């Protein structure tokens with residue numbers, strides 16, 4: 001099948017990367033790192049990378065490979081993505097274009113999250129001046145929907161709310177994610193306000209929140225993000241949010257449930273709810289002093 005290359009930014013990029021990651025997931029449950037919903041979550045706030053012309057390779061049915069550069073403020077993220085088998089574009093080609101794009105944009109600190117069992121990508125990273133960061137262990141956890149726990153009620157004094165109801169209340173995530181968060185989330189094809197959950201304390205304060213994403217193409221249900229504010233931790237709020245959200249994902253038709261972790265607390269929370277660690281991941285960083293962007 002003939003392959004051609006396109007460049008896309010803004011909403012056109014979001015549509016293409018969604019389709020690309022859905023095709024990658026349909027190729028197998030353990031392909032790559034990300035769900036389409038992960039990259040839709042990244043869309044929640046404006047970033048310098050919104051203007052970057054991201055590279056995609058397309059066959060007659062849509063995208064088969066791509067390079068995504070994301071401005072994380074602390075560094076730039078780079079994600080080479082390929083649909084295995086269907087792709088006539090090998091990872092080595094995608095990675096070479098990624099490095100070209102990083103150099104052309106003069107990006108300084110660049111990070112790539114790789115699965116520890118992705119020997120090909122790890123070798124390419126080490127050969128391009130990237131080194132493994134000494135971060136807390138991170139990884140991916142999954143379970144089938146039949147294994148999900150029953151919903152666990154919140155402790156007294158807390159209320160579960162979602163964005164599905166009519167509300168003029170500001171979005172609970174705006175403090176960390178900016179005033180635009182609701183508008184940007186509503187631009188995402190996989191965003192469902194009834195799966196956008198928060199826990200309110202008696203005085204109306206937001207104690208925590210979690211967003212659940214159902215992808216009807218892949219039937220995967222993703223949890224991203226999950227947060228309980230410091231003052232409310234270790235009272236079982238995350239466990240209640242998680243079990244309530246997983247149940248809603250099951251009602252939507254999710255077959256497989258997935259969540260990534262980057263801290264030991266999160267790993268314990270997810271494993272305690274029945275998730276199984278299916279891959280460990282490592283962040284690789286490259287520092288290029290003297291470049292223009294941070």
Ligand SMILES: CC(C)(COP(=O)(O)OP(=O)(O)OC[C@H]1O[C@@H](n2cnc3c(N)ncnc32)[C@H](O)[C@@H]1OP(=O)(O)O)[C@@H](O)C(=O)NCCC(=O)NCCS
Nearest residue numbers: 226227228233234235236237238239260261265266268269
């Ligand atoms: C991870 C986080 C969501 C947990 O919220 P929480 O409401 O305190 O969690 P819960 O009280 O429901 O705890 C459920 C289980 O998670 C695990 N857990 C939670 N916090 C933990 C901690 N600090 N250290 C170790 N295990 C922890 C425990 O297994 C706990 O069960 P237990 O209390 O019976 O031992 C919260 O610490 C947080 O928001 N952290 C910052 C953001 C973050 O890391 N989010 C996850 C991103 S993937």
